[in-house]
């Protein structure tokens with residue numbers, strides 16, 4: 001699906017960019033040009049960035065061991 005019609009950038013490209021350390025629309029614009037003209041796609045780009053951040057967060061939660069602290073009765 002085309003997200004940025006000015007630069008003809010699709011959601012797949014933005015998802016691939018958002019896997020790394022890209023977290024803002026300005027960073028997406030630097031990488032692929034999306035969002036650099038009329039701005040009509042900014043909301044869509046932000047939603048894709050939010051989704052990528054949620055996936056990253058869930059991945060970290062999945063590999064972070066849960067620390068269990070046991071209370072010992074005195």
Ligand code: FES
Nearest residue numbers: 004006037038041
């Ligand atoms: S639709 Fe993306 S800058 Fe215009």
